[in-house]
Amino acid sequence: MTFWITQALNGISFGMLLFLLAAGLSLIYGLMRVLNLAHGSYYILGGYVGLAAMRATGSFVLATVAATATVTLVGIVMERFFLRRFPEQELPQALLTFGFLLIFADLSLWLWGGTPQTLPKPAMFERSIRIGAIVFPTYRLFVIGIGLVIGLGLWWLQEGTRLGAMIRAGVDDAEMARGTGVNVGLLSTAVFAFGAFLAGLGGIIGGPFVGVYPGADFEILEMALVVVIIGGLGSLKGAFVGGLVVGLLDNFGKALFPELALFTVFAPMAVILAVRPTGLFGAR
């Protein structure tokens, strides 16, 4: 029983991290029809910049600010100066974002080397708590909490605010939104920047338990893609449910069938694809 509960909590916390990444990926796709293959790079950039800032200042908060600011800026530059030139053209977008993926991967390797690194946890969450026979690190609970808070915040933003209404209008029909006076261009930059921000935050949050290393960008991208394939591109609910499903599948898969780890994630994805090609919550 202890095994199941511990693994479930591990899976949920990883699922929350995946939600942060998939939410940005999904929002960006929903509004701009851009599949950002460099989204995993934002994760490692966030992690590496955060680590450097933490070593320099010793502060988790300052590191978070430095990392998310850097990654947000990278996102803005990519959207404004590159992706904007290729609206609704999936192939140039894919080539462009994949080029950036390689550039960031090699730059990170150059600057920070090939040794896997873990970020230190904030001092507050270094301990573990004990409930009966179950010992669980408080940091994982913190991650679950962050995921829930951001999930709720995003849901409120999208359903309860004017900005959210504009985003939803843009997702449904960009041309009509433009016609009613929404500045879709500015909105696109804002959403892209926000997606990058969430992924950079993911690097800081995931840094202490997933770590940053060469190749983490690809792994995180793949996992986030599986999440949006299962949940449906453009759907926040899909990113949340998909994140949880993939986090749990991955964790139990690795614990129960280590040789088939990736398979336990990909096989259900293939089944969902066969039944619903646009995912659980995706628009038709």
Add this chain to the structure above:
Amino acid sequence: MNARVASGAVALAVLIGLPAVLSSYQLSLLTKMLIFGIFAMSLDLLLGYAGLPSLGHAAYFGVAAYTVGLLALRVANNFWIDFPAGLLMAAAVSALFGLFALRTRGSYFLMITLALGQVLWGIAFGWRSLTGGDDGLPSVPRPRLPLPWALTEGVPFYYFVLICFALATGLLALVVSSPFGQALIGIRESERRMEVLGYDVWRYKYVAFVLAGLFAGLAGNLFVYFNGFVSPSYLNIVFSASALLMVILGGAGTLVGPAIGAAVIVGLENLISAYMERWVLVLGVIYVLVTLFAPSGLVGLVRQRLGRSRA
């Protein structure tokens, strides 16, 4: 058309003559260019003709390479069994993946082909007892054929690859100029119109998908014999994306373009790796530059230039 056949014949004559002037190292580089040329042309059938941007094309290359490698190492180094088995496996996997991928379009198609490709990468990486995991399959022997020349030598192997390359190019050229190929172009331009005209669009796309997988498998077969080694990196997204780059760089929808694109990328990798460690960085910049400045490829640039000088 005749001009095209003539220039093809000239190119073939040059390729036949080149071993006389190249060093053995340069010849092996040229061999690699031809193999990757087949791979890029196979993707062009999907991307350039049917308009299907697959981001998982390494899957069929890798499956064929692993099949031939495993059979040659663990069962028997018999060309007449191993080679067809590699092709068959590549076609079978693309026939399976096509069922999933062709339910989708656009970005979803990109994403699904990527994810399916990564499934195979995951298997090759994780199933150590069969595939050797990250270490791959080393020392795959080259086949013995009833010929007076041993394929373990560079020059005979080059000619063997050249024959395969010429056959593949000829067959693909026949496919794209056939009514089937013309229908694919029609589907690329407007799926709905083709449907209204009574074409079974799905079936055309599916046949193209499997054919592309089969030719990618041919490249994989040749590569494992050439390299004597295959690892999961020949199944993953980086390799799949590089095939896309080769096609776009050369010029999608032209067959000869992707072969040139493959040669350029293989050549650049070799040249730049000799001087610096940052090939991946340079490759990333090439992706960005090609997308921004040469979206219709080198062939497109040449055509533009020719059109301008004529006008």
